[in-house]
Amino acid sequence: MFDWLFYWLPENISTYGAKIDGIMKMIWVIVFSWFVVVELVLFYFIFRYRAKEGGRASFQPGHGKAVLWILIPAALVLACDLAIDVRQNPVWDEIKINMPKPEEADQEIEINAQQFAWNFVMPGRDGSLKTADDIKVMGTLTLPVGAKVIFYLTSQDVIHSFWVPVLRLKQDAVPGRRITGWFQATKEGTYIIGCAELCGSGHGVMKAKLRILSPHDYEEWLEKESPETAEETAWKVEVPHE
Ligand SMILES: [Cu+2]
Structure with missing residues (x-):
């Protein structure tokens, strides 16, 4: 019903994105409705009790029926x-509590943040991390479309x-911790990755690219990038130009 209000949302290519959008839209509609009600009441009172010849200010005691002006809105806000809690709990459970286990994932990747860049370690041809053919790239994360991806941040x-x-995904990277999360991208394309925590003078340019490839393009990329030996596992740098 309110979808037209949200034309400004970025595209959603995440399997769980619609659920997050649903919660956000619900909160937005609640807050916006309250805003309208409060402003209407405010302007009505401004008009109704405007300065008039012979009008006098009166004192409203904070007891008796006047308390209902506080209690009723407080109960409604509660x-x-x-209602938001009831709506969001299952989504939190799905995304944060019952994360896919490594054996249920199609891919595992390492994401490492630094001032001011994103470093990615992706599995090579063998499909597993921490092996000689890992692909290490600064600035570009490349994944096959539809893959259920677990990341370690x-x-x-x-x-x-x-x-x-x-992806409707935002996760803090905290020094000294290795934080697990997941996502599943449903559409091919090149998308922007940013940093959402003020981290220093280069925070605003701390960007990277997310490339979601078709299975065929991904295989091709893998053939090209995956090193044959550990000696070849050197860091590659691809800086996005957005
Ligand atoms: Cu940062």
């Missing part, structure tokens, strides 16, 4: 709050936040 220096708007 009801809205509980670390930081070398300060707190960063791995932010992929089209």
